[in-house]
Amino acid sequence: MKFVYRYIVSDCDSVGVYYDSQHYTRTPEEAAADAIKAGLDLDCGPFLAIHTDAAIRQGLISENDLNLALANLITVQMRLGMFDGEPSAQQYGNLGPRDVCTPAHQELALEAARQGIVLLENKGNALPLSPTRVRTVAVIGPNSDVTVTMIGNYAGVACGYTSPLQGISRYVKTVHQEGCRDVACGGNQLFGAAEIASRRTDATILVMGLDQSIEAETRDRVGLLLPGLQQELVSRVARAARGPVVLVIMSGGPVDVSFAKNDPKITAILWAGYPGQAGGTAIADVIFGRTNPGTLKFFFFSFTKKKENKKKLKSSNKSI
Template sequence: YIVSDCDSVGVLYNTQHYTRTPEEAAADAIKAGLDLDCGPFLAIHTEGAVRGGLLREEDVNLALAYTITVQMRLGMFDGEPSAQPFGNLGPRDVCTPAHQQLALQAAHQGIVLLKNSARTLPLSTLRHHTVAVIGPNSDVTVTMIGNYAGVACGYTTPLQGISRYAKTIHQAGCFGVACNGNQLIGAAEVAARQADATVLVMGLDQSIEAEFIDRAGLLLPGRQQELVSRVAKASRGPVVLVLMCGGPVDVSFAKNDPRIGAILWVGYPGQAGGAAIADVLFGRANPGGKLPMTWYPQDYVSRLPMTDMRMRAARGYPGRTYRFYKGPVVFPFGHGMSYTTFAHTLSKAPNQFSVPIATSLYAFKNTTISSNAIRVAHTNCNDAMSLGLHVDIKNTGDMAGTHTLLVFAKPPAGNWSPNKQLIGFKKVHVTAGALQSVRLDIHVCKHLSVVDKFGIRRIPMGEHSLHIGDLKHSISLQANLEGIKF
């Protein structure tokens, strides 16, 4: 069943003024497919919508049926809840060793290695006996679980995690992530001079980015950049910057600073975040995460008014997301490094494909010849429209690692085309020296189509360029009407 975000149906009337009355908002939501409201709005106004003729009782019954059917499948109508298979679950079932191990694995997989100059990472317990752990997020607990989280079974902070591998010298460097003063930076510099390696755990928290709290910019807040740069200059060993935050941060200064050898983005890694960070720092775990968003430079926000939600770039407007934005980035969407290396070989892939036209010649002329693209609605989008890509992935390094193969498609040139779009991915674990074969199914209608500026989904004819890891492959699409290719 479909449930609303909390209070969102009320927002239609109270905030967005989409409807003239609350009853109209209730009716519109249910008729659009909503089954359950998170909040009291539908409970208060749905009856009035039915009495006023805005909504049929049958519509309400259908929404109720969808909701109750799921509850029946869960056994909620099978008698005493405690007698059901899952009726006695409690905290002891949440904090099991298996579940806590899963939290650690999730944190491992979510860490993204953004920079690793001269193989700064992993650190070595044989060389790096003492580590300076510095930064406002270096010893945090609840910050690691973000918002909308339950009660954690227990926390391992970054400081605690690193302490399992080496002797630590700890300095916060700032009073919280706002970092409004530099009074603590001097002590952090002293710690960095005394240690064999320095780990700076910087970033944000829910006081900076959260629901109803928008960031004013993309830079590290307050004096954080000053703290990082001064500590990096003072450190006598390798320097690693760990960013704990949900959104992207412009850390161009650190990316371009040769004294900062490595950068990790850990997001908000959960209760086991500190243990996972330490495991990655010392090579017990090999990072394999990829960025799920583009990291833009600070000046991007000044060029993008929040009142303009267009995706496509235009004169004086840079566009949004990796699909349309062509300007400079700090780190691109999908970026993520590893302690090992991978090589790709395309073992099997089609070079051309005929797209059948399941409509009249008149429609063909009006949807293909005029725009060099076929409306998705004018072809038969069945399983026969799926193309198989077979890729061999070899671990050419000396460490086992998890690799996510990303497949991007770039359509033929056209005013309606995005730069590229992610059309498939596959995550595989490959031991050192081994080879894994993967298959990705690319559906022509779903993955090689684009939406033009009028909102119509079309399949462009011509050469589609696929970027498969570090490989490039072209597939030529041709229109086919009753066996006649165009």
């Protein structure tokens, strides 16, 4: 029989949230008891430390319930050597950046990014692009040369970044235009240069989407459309493009891309999420066929207007 040693920890302050904000229980002691009896071993926050003792005294939970949670937690700590003396003298006591940024770990970051990219549309098998046929590519969009945007939030310090522009440039010659100064895309002053770039190159890759200024914890989006004038930029560049147009969406949640799906000039659509430090390499690898894209992890909205086919009823006023 194989034993699995693990403990379950809450999202930070979540026990307090379901009492204070969601009113799941009548008292804080009931909230603490319910969490522990449901299998929670460690609270990321002060709630259990404050209210568990009173929950035991009120008979809502037993000391044995608490001991089981502690056993799960302490067992893992023992396996990590946390009770074996000086931490720095133990197996994991001197882990540092050199252990994080190993070639194997950086390759894992790249593979995770590759598997996280999803092909939403591929008209006429436009992808993958061939570097021997497509010699020049216009790389356009507010997320086309970003770095920190790719790691989202709740992230550590990256070992290094490869932006989409840098990744694509490893395959072909590129012409870069931002199109928008940021994802808010409040003006069209840069649209003309982007249109010219797409007209003069063999293919166009638009890297659009969101960043933490649009969506983040405590910052909810109020709509599903691309921000500002991004949609107009995509449509204008696609209309001007000489060759195939690939739209890459970088975002944490779904975006309504029905306009692009219905645009015959846009031949492929990719969703890249926030792909991490190696995101640019992964995006390029998918576009140029070095690797296959992954699978979608949530429903991607595509709103289309349904037209009712109303049959005209011909009335006959023939008299008998």
